[in-house]
Amino acid sequence: MTALQQQGAAAKAATYVLATAGTAKKNEALAAIADILAERQAEWLAANAEDVAAAKEAGMRSAMLDRLTLTPERVAGIVDGVRQVAALPDPIGKVDKMETRPNGLIIGRRRVPLGVIAIIFEARPNVTVDAAALCLKSGNVCILRGGKEAIRSNRCVAELMREALRSVGLPEDCISLVQDTSHETANELMHLDGYVDVLIPRGGAGLIRAVAKEASVPVIRTGEGVCHIYIDDEADLDMGARILFNAKCSRPSVCNAVECVLVHRDVAADFWKRALPLLDEKGVELRADPEALEILGTRAIPAAESDWDAEYDDYILAVRTVGGMDEAIAFINAHGTQHSEAIITKNYFKAQHFLDQVDAAAVYVNASTRFTDGGEFGLGAEIGISTQKMHARGPMGLEELTSCKYVIYGEGQVR
Template sequence: MEIRKIAEAAKKVSYKLTSISTDVKNRTLLKSAELIDAKRDIIKTENEKDLKAAEEKGLSRAMIDRLLLNEKRIKGMINVLHDVAKMEDPVGSVIKMWKRPNGIKIGKMRVPLGVVGIIYESRPNVTVEAASLCIKSSNAIILKGGKEAINSNRILVNILKEAAESEGFPPEAIQFVDTTDRSVVKEMVQLDQFIDVIIPRGGEGLIRFVAENSRIPVIKHYKGVCHVFVDKFADLEKAWNICFNAKVQRPGVCNAMETMLVHSEIADGFMPEMIDRFKKAGVELRGCKRARAYDPEYIKEATEEDWYTEYLDLILAVRIVDSLEEAIEHINTYGSHHSDAIVTENYTNGMKFLNDVDSAAVYINASTRFTDGNVFGLGAEMGISTDKIHVRGPMGLEDLTIPKYIIFGDGQIRE
């Protein structure tokens, strides 16, 4: 597998994609959905190979869950393709136009980024999400999935290419790095003459490696050290439900809660019931001294490292704080600027949290698990950027385009 040839092919076809009609793009997406529906048994068979290999390697339950393509997730991929097809095509839209005193008209028009390289781990449904957004936004895409999902990714790419070819969308615009050799990543991120942007989506180690070695602009999806702060003005029933959902509903994803902060004035009423619910769900708790006092046998002592850790598992760090300000300081110090929530019935405290927490998504009285491009109404997402340049938060369809200045004159020259 020669990554340079893949990148060259993607670059060559990228210049042709802006002339592809919205109708062709939408038909390609809908045909992909049709084929995934028709070939779900083949998809499951290939996915089973990956799941079996993961179990043999002793991967965690949460990691195996990320690999799984069951009926619900296959339906989810089909829904994503339909959702993206329904969305307005951003390519060619004029953001604004103005006229200068000399009569020249200047505008900004949305155009594709060009060639998008996405390097991702575990979740094979990312293949469909990323490709669907790039098809609709007229970008060529190079998909480099993890070795643990090689069979699942391969069948999904083959289906996408089949759909593209049948509907007149260049299949060369959907490139797949069909190898489990990790060394290809280093070579891929050096190909700045062919690839316009790199999006790493996976563990912290992968993102740091890509960021440190890339000659291509990187939109980073760093780890999700997400917090829920239970304020002293919280509704306890809301707080129990939100915290349980944020940790337990799907612990192996980046928007799951990794640290729970509890105001000391509400801790006596909140902690016993919350601990009981977590116990029943098999959640390991690691707490500060005051948190451990509620169940010293069950709650392990938290280390400084725990506050920085993205567990991606049924493990949760817990800290008791004395004020809203202390909670905000903890989040801005230890968090990854991904998604953080406050549970409170106090408007002033909620708005202060919203304004002062430096994260891509900040919630009042809702689970952090909602940080997702499809859930936000973006159709799908390339990832959740924790950067502050180009895009922050779920990277959707419009974020795969950039402005291009367009100028209309009538013979004007500069004096």
């Protein structure tokens, strides 16, 4: 057995304990984790300072450095997040349908954990704790594999969380960190069939696609977001401009930010009069098709073919002119990542048709795509936003981290 297989076997063994540990015990563990992270944050901050120093030395870009860096305020936020997860309702054990069949069998469908969830993520130390807390609350054992840049922070915080688990009498292997951050180990994790029930990659589109392609264990694809807003010829153009500005500029690095606006040609000139002053505030770069270029002039540059499938995660926006809603829908279904899509229109029938025909996790009428988020959707928290159709779609909260088990009470029935 390799080290990772041993880790997988230990994780699997822990599932049988955690699956039936009960809400009170899991909440006790979450409280213990929050407490230990707060009390001993100096250790975590010191480990993180080493990571940050090494990353600086290696020439990491400042935006990445910022995401890697922990501060007492950020630690407080993370600790608060753990307490919030503890306060959420426990999805496990809920029987979501139960029936007595004509033969007297009583058949119930009970929510159970998925089992072992592996999470591959990049250099964000907060993910380590967020993901562990959500898995724990939903009765799932997690195997965490973070980026090498955060390995010191992750080792420290994983050890603190394991200590908290021990302190409440749960197996420490309910949470474990892959110690070796080589590509070979990540690859082995993607093939840990029999131990890993679900693998969730969290990070950029490149990571997610690579994992989905390579893995033999079941994968949930999350967070690939090439999102569109369609400005209809019957749109409230002021509202459209405000929504576009919000969806592009409120946080361009996230997956629910808009990457491409589709504008009906009959209202294009009027729309850009309203939208440009807003986008100018943030110096948004526009990459436009020839027809839009005629209106935008030197304010835009010509779009390349690759711009129609690009996830910029930056202050860049692709601009395309369309002749009507059906053209917009066909373009979205061909170029979107089935994440979040919006129409701006005053026309009731077009709104309904857009909701019906666009194939995506979240389809909006007259609202910003930025709302696709577990908190905004009322799930309390999220482990990611699924862009696949199997198992879960859209923001994944605790319920999306469960499976089911039919329990059947008999009295000697045979078939």
